[in-house]
Amino acid sequence: MMETRSIMIVGVGGQGTLLASRVIGSVLLTGGYDVKVSEVHGMSQRGGSVVTYVRYGDKVASPIIEKGQADLIISFELLEAARWVSYLKKGGKIITNTQQIEPMPVITGAVKYPENIVENIKAAGVDITAADALSLAVEAGTPKAVNVVLMGMVSKTVSFDEQVWLDALKQCVPPKVLDVNLKAFELGRGIA
Amino acid sequence: MSKLMLGNMAVARGLYEAGVDVVSSYPGTPSTEITEFAAKYDEMHTEWAPNEKVACEAAIGASIAGTRAFCGMKHVGLNVAADPLFTVSYSGVNGGLVIGVADDPGMHSSQNEQDSRHYAIAAKVPLVEPADSAECLLYTKAAFELSEKFDTPVILRLTTRIAHSQSVVSESERIPHETGEYVKNSEKYVMMPANARPRHAAVEKRTEALREYAENCPFNRVEMGGTKIGIITSGIAYQYAKEAFGDEASYLKLGLINPLPEKLIKDFAAKVDKLYVVEELDDIIETHCRKIGLSPVGKELFTYIGEYSPVYLREKILGEKAEYTEYPENVPVRPPVMCAGCPHRGLFYILHKLGVTVSGDIGCYTLGAAAPLSAMDTTICMGASVSGLHGFNVARKGEFEGKAVAVIGDSTFIHSGITGLINIAYNASNSTVIVLDNSITGMTGHQNNPANGYNIKGDPASAVDIEAVCRAVGIDRVRVVDPNDLKATEEAVKEELAAKAPSVIITRRPCALLKSVKHKPSAVVDSDKCRSCKACMKIGCPAISMSTGKAKIDNTLCVGCGVCGGLCKFDAIKEGV
Numbered sequence A: 001m002m003e004t005r006s007i008m009i010v011g012v013g014g015q016g017t018l019l020a021s022r023v024i025g026s027v028l029l030t031g032g033y034d035v036k037v038s039e040v041h042g043m044s045q046r047g048g049s050v051v052t053y054v055r056y057g058d059k060v061a062s063p064i065i066e067k068g069q070a071d072l073i074i075s076f077e078l079l080e081a082a083r084w085v086s087y088l089k090k091g092g093k094i095i096t097n098t099q100q101i102e103p104m105p106v107i108t109g110a111v112k113y114p115e116n117i118v119e120n121i122k123a124a125g126v127d128i129t130a131a132d133a134l135s136l137a138v139e140a141g142t143p144k145a146v147n148v149v150l151m152g153m154v155s156k157t158v159s160f161d162e163q164v165w166l167d168a169l170k171q172c173v174p175p176k177v178l179d180v181n182l183k184a185f186e187l188g189r190g191i192a
Numbered sequence B: 001m002s003k004l005m006l007g008n009m010a011v012a013r014g015l016y017e018a019g020v021d022v023v024s025s026y027p028g029t030p031s032t033e034i035t036e037f038a039a040k041y042d043e044m045h046t047e048w049a050p051n052e053k054v055a056c057e058a059a060i061g062a063s064i065a066g067t068r069a070f071c072g073m074k075h076v077g078l079n080v081a082a083d084p085l086f087t088v089s090y091s092g093v094n095g096g097l098v099i100g101v102a103d104d105p106g107m108h109s110s111q112n113e114q115d116s117r118h119y120a121i122a123a124k125v126p127l128v129e130p131a132d133s134a135e136c137l138l139y140t141k142a143a144f145e146l147s148e149k150f151d152t153p154v155i156l157r158l159t160t161r162i163a164h165s166q167s168v169v170s171e172s173e174r175i176p177h178e179t180g181e182y183v184k185n186s187e188k189y190v191m192m193p194a195n196a197r198p199r200h201a202a203v204e205k206r207t208e209a210l211r212e213y214a215e216n217c218p219f220n221r222v223e224m225g226g227t228k229i230g231i232i233t234s235g236i237a238y239q240y241a242k243e244a245f246g247d248e249a250s251y252l253k254l255g256l257i258n259p260l261p262e263k264l265i266k267d268f269a270a271k272v273d274k275l276y277v278v279e280e281l282d283d284i285i286e287t288h289c290r291k292i293g294l295s296p297v298g299k300e301l302f303t304y305i306g307e308y309s310p311v312y313l314r315e316k317i318l319g320e321k322a323e324y325t326e327y328p329e330n331v332p333v334r335p336p337v338m339c340a341g342c343p344h345r346g347l348f349y350i351l352h353k354l355g356v357t358v359s360g361d362i363g364c365y366t367l368g369a370a371a372p373l374s375a376m377d378t379t380i381c382m383g384a385s386v387s388g389l390h391g392f393n394v395a396r397k398g399e400f401e402g403k404a405v406a407v408i409g410d411s412t413f414i415h416s417g418i419t420g421l422i423n424i425a426y427n428a429s430n431s432t433v434i435v436l437d438n439s440i441t442g443m444t445g446h447q448n449n450p451a452n453g454y455n456i457k458g459d460p461a462s463a464v465d466i467e468a469v470c471r472a473v474g475i476d477r478v479r480v481v482d483p484n485d486l487k488a489t490e491e492a493v494k495e496e497l498a499a500k501a502p503s504v505i506i507t508r509r510p511c512a513l514l515k516s517v518k519h520k521p522s523a524v525v526d527s528d529k530c531r532s533c534k535a536c537m538k539i540g541c542p543a544i545s546m547s548t549g550k551a552k553i554d555n556t557l558c559v560g561c562g563v564c565g566g567l568c569k570f571d572a573i574k575e576g577v
């Protein structure tokens, strides 16, 4: 029996992490796995730290992921990568956007936004890929496509046929904005 | 066809397949999506009611009329709907009646973590609890069968991790439910003492029958594995236990939580060396076990507080610890905040500036309690801002009448603010109530409500005239301001606090996240003019920061509301183009 694998999607409420988890969920289901996705709705979606768990394998019981268990963390924001790195399992991987969104304690001046996050994570022996997904999304046509740029990056790690990803995107993205999103996906896929 | 579905979506699918005709609910995380998905099926009449009591009573009416009916709510919603629940338990049903309630262990989005299972016991109604989306669909359908078979309302209980997790579900066709005959039957449906006494006896008889049913209910199942550890569990806790112990342990997985079986549990207990009860929140199953003479390990080992997890269970039962490495430095917290452009911000800035005491309520505006706005003194439950302010003012003999206000959102005002306002008028306190009308139920993810002119499908609907309601209940001083106009807002608050009469201020501006709201270009900072005085930081806007020493506006977040510009004495913040 295949061991259940765990992917975490972390970010800031409003960044579109839910859409990403749905695309990944759909890709994995097409891949023939049992899948569970645990989402966060409600209060924290108002600009708080948000996390979505995706677990897949032959048969998945728990929908949640705990410290030391994630095979892959996809972080939509740099500080969130630092916050959740303890959830990574030994040998796990992080894909992170380098975009910085200041949380309220930083905005009010109570604390500073930490520096050298990518370096610190690397120094801890973690495999991390960092890219400016926001700029690529803007290049694709809208800053809102950050999530899809990251999906493009992930598509190289969680490898399935590219077509499976494209089909999942088509299922989850409104037709009006599909073209922009396909472009964002390709730009992301080009990095990893 | 197999699909990934949220637990809530699977419940909605279950309603559809069960042939339900009427769904009446009030939103509340984590239950909201049940009703939102239900509204996508045209075969069902689906609606947002003004509150849970109304929703539950509408569903009861539909059941008595002979159709299958459902109402959905979050755990605290059942407090509001408890009154009809306890008596519909006596009257029973005609068409099947299911009440869906979603608990929130861990309080991801709630003001408490009460355990709804107590209600099933107290009201003497059956309660079923699914453990994944497939069971959400299955149990929803079965709950209607149970309801009709035993002439009882049934509670379908979810928790956040079931309601908001997606797992694989296969759909089937809708089987329309034939509307039963409606025959006047006052002995069954008119619950006055002479009729209610025999109905109570009927309830006790029903519970006996249900107890017997519980022994063989297909939703209570034994899964034998290793017999050193035996676990009685249900819902999400079952999944955690399965993940933690797999075949190492044996499980009695309960789906029908009220009433609980006796023989089934005793038989299972006899087969295992050590018996554990694993249930989040209160000791409902454990207490039942003790009542029937067993001594399982339960809350002496596991907490009453928050959520469990597989690692938690292994740690408690086997003493194992998880291994991981923390980030080497402190990571600043990221609490939720009012969005950039939120129309609540201007009002809270003024309330903070004036230093008034704020009797608060529940909604996005509860975020006004957080720094730097810090303008809220109390939050108890929906509606308590208005009624609580009255009590506060009466108790302090007028001392606070000129320096305390209540704040309440439009949906919350309709839900349970109006009765409190009647009390202010009727029992004459000089209270000032502020209704924050952003034309939507914001916190729970944008549901239309009776004051915004649209129904659940987005079709135009009758809209409550909030000003007229306030006047009609006896408040003469009623005025409307735009909360983004700081000057007018400050004036209004000062004047109404000074007035020697009860008053209502309606701060009216639609939520900035509504699709119908056109955003202006992001504001820009002229850094030559910025003197770093931080006046603009006092509104706690997530788009403004000082990390470079001067004010900086994040153009991906700013929607050009202009509130910060009004605070800058040096004219450094300009409208964008």
Ligand SMILES: Cc1ncc(C[n+]2csc(CCOP(=O)(O)OP(=O)(O)O)c2C)c(N)n1
Binding pocket: B026, B027, B028, B029, B052, B074, B076, B077, B080, B362, B363, B364, B365, B382, B408, B409, B410, B411, B412, B413, B436, B438, B440, B441, B442, B443, B444
């Ligand atoms: C009895 C009860 N039902 C439902 C909820 C969930 N809930 C929290 S706030 C809220 C309504 C918020 O809408 P509104 O008052 O319009 O304020 P907004 O969030 O739009 O600012 C709801 C439904 C609750 N906390 N209590």
